Amino acid sequence: SFTQPGGGQPGSTLDQIKARGSARIAIANEPPYTQIKPDGTVTGAEPDVVAAVLKRMGIPSIEGVVTPYESMIPGLNANRWDIIAAGLFMKQSRCGQILYSEPEIVSTESFAVPAGNPKNLTSVASVKADPAVKVAVLPGGFEDGALKTQNVPAAQIVNIPDGRSGIEAVLAGRADAFFLPTLSLNSLKADGIDITPAIQDVQQTGSGAGFRKTDQDLVNAYDEQLRALKASPEFDEILSRWGFSADAARGVTRDQLCAVAG
Amino acid sequence: MISFSGVGKSFGDNHVLRELDLDVAAGEKVSIIGPSGSGKTTILRLLMTLEEPDGGLVEVDGEPLWDRRGGAAADTRGQAAARRKIGMVFQHFNLFPHMTVLNNVALAPVQVLGMSREDAEHRAVDLLQMVGLQKHLGHKPGQLSGGQQQRVAIARALAMRPKVMLFDEVTSALDPELIGEVLAVIRDLAHTTAMTMLLVTHEMRFAAEISDRVLMFDSGAVIESGPPSKIFENPQHERTQRFLKAVLERK
Amino acid sequence: MISFSGVGKSFGDNHVLRELDLDVAAGEKVSIIGPSGSGKTTILRLLMTLEEPDGGLVEVDGEPLWDRRGGAAADTRGQAAARRKIGMVFQHFNLFPHMTVLNNVALAPVQVLGMSREDAEHRAVDLLQMVGLQKHLGHKPGQLSGGQQQRVAIARALAMRPKVMLFDEVTSALDPELIGEVLAVIRDLAHTTAMTMLLVTHEMRFAAEISDRVLMFDSGAVIESGPPSKIFENPQHERTQRFLKAVLERK
Amino acid sequence: MIWDWAFAASIVPSLLDGLWVTVQVTLVGTAIALLLGLGVAVVRYSRVPLLGKLFDFFVLFVRGTPLLVQAYFAFYVLPNVGVQFSPLVTGIIVIGINYSAYTAEVYRAGIQSVPAGQWEASTALSLSAVQRWRFVVLPQAVRDVIPALGNYVVQMFKDSAILSAITVFELLSHATSIGSGSYRYLEPLTIAGLLFLAVSLPAAKLIKRLELRLAHPR
Amino acid sequence: MSQILPFLPLLLNGLLITLALTAVGVVITVLVAFAAGLCRMSRRRWLSWPAGVFIEIFRGTSMLVQLFWLFFALPFFGVQLVPFAAAVLALGLNEGAYGAEIVRGAITALPRGQREGAIALSLTPYQRMRYVILPQAIPAMIPPFGNVFVDLLKNTSLVSLVTVADLTFRAQMVRATTGATTAVFGTILVLYFVAAYALSVGMGRLERRMDPGRPELRPTLLQRLFRPGGVVGS
Numbered sequence A: 001s002f003t004q005p006g007g008g009q010p011g012s013t014l015d016q017i018k019a020r021g022s023a024r025i026a027i028a029n030e031p032p033y034t035q036i037k038p039d040g041t042v043t044g045a046e047p048d049v050v051a052a053v054l055k056r057m058g059i060p061s062i063e064g065v066v067t068p069y070e071s072m073i074p075g076l077n078a079n080r081w082d083i084i085a086a087g088l089f090m091k092q093s094r095c096g097q098i099l100y101s102e103p104e105i106v107s108t109e110s111f112a113v114p115a116g117n118p119k120n121l122t123s124v125a126s127v128k129a130d131p132a133v134k135v136a137v138l139p140g141g142f143e144d145g146a147l148k149t150q151n152v153p154a155a156q157i158v159n160i161p162d163g164r165s166g167i168e169a170v171l172a173g174r175a176d177a178f179f180l181p182t183l184s185l186n187s188l189k190a191d192g193i194d195i196t197p198a199i200q201d202v203q204q205t206g207s208g209a210g211f212r213k214t215d216q217d218l219v220n221a222y223d224e225q226l227r228a229l230k231a232s233p234e235f236d237e238i239l240s241r242w243g244f245s246a247d248a249a250r251g252v253t254r255d256q257l258c259a260v261a262g
Numbered sequence B, C: 001m002i003s004f005s006g007v008g009k010s011f012g013d014n015h016v017l018r019e020l021d022l023d024v025a026a027g028e029k030v031s032i033i034g035p036s037g038s039g040k041t042t043i044l045r046l047l048m049t050l051e052e053p054d055g056g057l058v059e060v061d062g063e064p065l066w067d068r069r070g071g072a073a074a075d076t077r078g079q080a081a082a083r084r085k086i087g088m089v090f091q092h093f094n095l096f097p098h099m100t101v102l103n104n105v106a107l108a109p110v111q112v113l114g115m116s117r118e119d120a121e122h123r124a125v126d127l128l129q130m131v132g133l134q135k136h137l138g139h140k141p142g143q144l145s146g147g148q149q150q151r152v153a154i155a156r157a158l159a160m161r162p163k164v165m166l167f168d169e170v171t172s173a174l175d176p177e178l179i180g181e182v183l184a185v186i187r188d189l190a191h192t193t194a195m196t197m198l199l200v201t202h203e204m205r206f207a208a209e210i211s212d213r214v215l216m217f218d219s220g221a222v223i224e225s226g227p228p229s230k231i232f233e234n235p236q237h238e239r240t241q242r243f244l245k246a247v248l249e250r251k
Numbered sequence D: 001m002i003w004d005w006a007f008a009a010s011i012v013p014s015l016l017d018g019l020w021v022t023v024q025v026t027l028v029g030t031a032i033a034l035l036l037g038l039g040v041a042v043v044r045y046s047r048v049p050l051l052g053k054l055f056d057f058f059v060l061f062v063r064g065t066p067l068l069v070q071a072y073f074a075f076y077v078l079p080n081v082g083v084q085f086s087p088l089v090t091g092i093i094v095i096g097i098n099y100s101a102y103t104a105e106v107y108r109a110g111i112q113s114v115p116a117g118q119w120e121a122s123t124a125l126s127l128s129a130v131q132r133w134r135f136v137v138l139p140q141a142v143r144d145v146i147p148a149l150g151n152y153v154v155q156m157f158k159d160s161a162i163l164s165a166i167t168v169f170e171l172l173s174h175a176t177s178i179g180s181g182s183y184r185y186l187e188p189l190t191i192a193g194l195l196f197l198a199v200s201l202p203a204a205k206l207i208k209r210l211e212l213r214l215a216h217p218r
Numbered sequence E: 001m002s003q004i005l006p007f008l009p010l011l012l013n014g015l016l017i018t019l020a021l022t023a024v025g026v027v028i029t030v031l032v033a034f035a036a037g038l039c040r041m042s043r044r045r046w047l048s049w050p051a052g053v054f055i056e057i058f059r060g061t062s063m064l065v066q067l068f069w070l071f072f073a074l075p076f077f078g079v080q081l082v083p084f085a086a087a088v089l090a091l092g093l094n095e096g097a098y099g100a101e102i103v104r105g106a107i108t109a110l111p112r113g114q115r116e117g118a119i120a121l122s123l124t125p126y127q128r129m130r131y132v133i134l135p136q137a138i139p140a141m142i143p144p145f146g147n148v149f150v151d152l153l154k155n156t157s158l159v160s161l162v163t164v165a166d167l168t169f170r171a172q173m174v175r176a177t178t179g180a181t182t183a184v185f186g187t188i189l190v191l192y193f194v195a196a197y198a199l200s201v202g203m204g205r206l207e208r209r210m211d212p213g214r215p216e217l218r219p220t221l222l223q224r225l226f227r228p229g230g231v232v233g234s
């Protein structure tokens, strides 16, 4: 029908990806969450989990599409990809727009700051305290939303297009801090940059695979296999490979994470 | 062969033709003279369907070419057939510069009359021979003199075997020494064929020599008409006298 | 005032001037005549530094304008001063179309001579009055006739107070009825000022009337020279005779 | 999921803010392009020894590479060598320099159309090189090419959307940013397109009129 | 530079995509340009009017907006194009709108007498176009189309913003992974420049091929029409 996203093709997304034997996943090329290898294949914590679950569902391959965070949900709704597997953190507004699987990754947030942290930025509150401080974020990312829900003035927020640019922005003095998940910052770390301990005044958060609202059947099938995977040591093996804690992911539910403000 | 009745044509406020009536018999050679802007070219362009009249009826060989009596919208379906009986030679030749002389002449017979390429080229060669250009078959128009180009244009029009030929000041874009060769070809046509000919010209001597009838035009109307002897030697109308005096003095 | 010695100039293979020697005294009025392509314009353009000679020496008022004796590279440093003594009027006027008549005349005095705007405009008005154009100060050149434009061009050249004036066929781009007004201005200058004048022209009668000396040019060399009475009434050289005959017949 | 009028209305003010940035980028970028292009054209035309050749290559290179990649290069690489501007300033400079390569060609056409007689008359009046350009050649050359320059201004206005890729917060960035907050792209993108049209269509018409006016003066 | 060596195949793959986009884009551009340009010139309002609207819209908005719109908004109208298709369509429609004006300009620049000469020979509108108008207009279109094609090549870089893995997209990826910013962007600037240069050289060749020995022929014809009677020796 005309008004349905992806109206061109018949059948549910679940049927389609089963028939194709492959699913299109949106990623951001932001290690350790998502990464593209020199040969073009997709990896990273979340794609590896998604690939493992899909394999259990009988879908052998995934096909990564690199896209900015801000385009992920519009692109999902426009049927540009079938699943978001980018470490797109759950929060109220997103859970209202798309369906999430049960949590796959839980993580903390940190600032990347110039070595020695000259402005002593350790919390969102410390950013708000000094109007001269500028914080770089990926527009549409979780951190962007976290700053906005805590009413950090727009003038203090610097948009940068990708993680590498964030580090460069801090090195170049274009921003005083770059706000990103701790593990992402660790993988981007460069000379002259310090990574702060986890920021305490943002809620702990995590991500799952994201699906279109019309794909409840796909989510159900996915969750069933995800539960099985999380119960197996394979899950520990995948998450620890990328520096995440499997137990932390087992310790939270979708409903908890979807309650995060923003 | 050609008949205009009550034909009017305006460009904006400029009423170029007013209720024009005009008949040309089959085989007749008619010259049209008159001052600049009097509507001479417009008559030929109406016949060639390059302009549309505002009212009146134009017929060619008994078939309606334009029927806008009472200002009705023209029915252009039958037009193609009537037009096909007419050939026209323009002041500026309008040859196709990207084609050889031979192809200029052979194009329409193949495309419009459906002749075979071979027949059309044979005929084109004959015609080009007639106008004295058999040596230039493979040349492009840009390589020819103006007089030669105009002769190609005549051959091109003849290739469609028209019953009516229109000539619009075909020598006025030519250098004086090239005019003669073109007039010679037309004179030949006038004397040896039964084609109806309508000739707009400022070459009074030539008009006198080949025409059966001369029409003096002014402000979109025929103000005097008759055999050349009468018009040129004994014009009645004051405007004609004045016009002829001016033209002859200019020479 | 002006002296050419051993000056040569070629365009590619075309040797336009060959070892030309020529002297013009201060205040002398010299007309240059000769067939097309004989190098008349080239002489004026060399003086105006619009062309560079290939060899020889050109001096103006004792200062070297071009020194390429032995083919040495020209030293152009002193040139500006020598050139400033010369004014030129072109065949096609070359007025600045985007400026008013007044500004055309006042521009160079302000910019080059460093006159105040006020003084320059006063002088421009005087000059334009002299050439009969005081009514057109605020007009753009495009609004004037050719003859008027050429008179503005003369005023513009005079505004620089040149010691030498060059005129290159200044009437040949004009309609016949406008030539008189321009010649009248030049005649006036010739009779009332002490300026040195070099005049390339095809107006033989005019040349005879105003010149102290006439030079007949052919193929880049002076083939005959003398007072107008001698050149026009009693030319010695066969080429001069032939040339004058052709020019006078053409009229 | 199809068009939502209330939502569309609610985002218009934000998009207008973006349009204003786009207009500013265009205005400043135009100023750079017009001046720099003029300089490049004059230097090339005067055959200034080394600089002339350099500018020849500049024009060739800038016209042969994408604006987006030029913007990336300036945005990501220049800070490494100590050249540091905000994204907005970087964007304006990049687009200004990019278009100067095009305006330089336009000016060149204008300069070439000034008749040789004008140059010669300037020599005959002993005008210096600077005076010649300033009073005689450029006024005539520029006047003829104003419509062509105008077309490039409109083009720049549209191309400035490319600067969204280096986070210049112009019209298109506003649209995608609204998209990221509301998870809807249909309305912001469509309205952004209409806003582009709303400026560029009248501007193009204006230039057409100007062109006719200049072609038939008075 | 050595950092990006392992990624060179990835970049070259991107270059290949860029060239493919250009090639397909050129085809679409030409088709769109002729269709829209000819319709625009039609005397039938139902042909000329939509063509005019199309041309104004695609020339009046940013190429990038068109690309985003085709990619993210069009699916809501039930048209789901794969990214490559959306990309070449945006490129082709945008550049085609410019090309339409080139087609129209080249045809209207022909002397009126050519059309009239063809009418006087009773050629049908199609035959007039095919044998008289286009053979003369097309050679005149080649240089401006050359500019449009170079523009198209450069604009392919924009498709990286909607996930098509062209040269620029790959460059961003390699840069994000290696941090070798200068080397990556320097490399692709050169690659684009070489490609654009080759394209314009190719168009120059084509221009000379299409017009053998013609350079002095067409101007003399025009001159002839305005300064008639001149004999052009050969």
Ligand SMILES: Nc1ncnc2c1ncn2[C@@H]1O[C@H](COP(=O)(O)OP(=O)(O)OP(=O)(O)O)[C@@H](O)[C@H]1O
Pocket: B011, B014, B016, B034, B035, B036, B037, B038, B039, B040, B041, B042, B043
């Ligand atoms: N397409 C046109 N649009 C407007 N006016 C036109 C057009 N064609 C002709 N006219 C006007 O119609 C009038 C008659 O034109 P026409 O060409 O028939 O004159 P003519 O008698 O052939 O003159 P000439 O001897 O100068 O060729 C003129 O006033 C002319 O300006």
Ligand SMILES: Nc1ncnc2c1ncn2[C@@H]1O[C@H](COP(=O)(O)OP(=O)(O)OP(=O)(O)O)[C@@H](O)[C@H]1O
Pocket: C011, C014, C016, C034, C035, C036, C037, C038, C039, C040, C041, C042, C043
């Ligand atoms: N810039 C140039 N390049 C090449 N040849 C030139 C140039 N200027 C002049 N010539 C050639 O130099 C020769 C002399 O030219 P010049 O203009 O001095 O002749 P002239 O005596 O003034 O003729 P005319 O009476 O036609 O003006 C001519 O053969 C001309 O073709």
Ligand SMILES: [Mg+2]
Pocket: B040, B041, B042, B168, B169
């Ligand atoms: Mg006529």
Ligand SMILES: [Mg+2]
Pocket: C040, C041, C042, C169
């Ligand atoms: Mg001369």
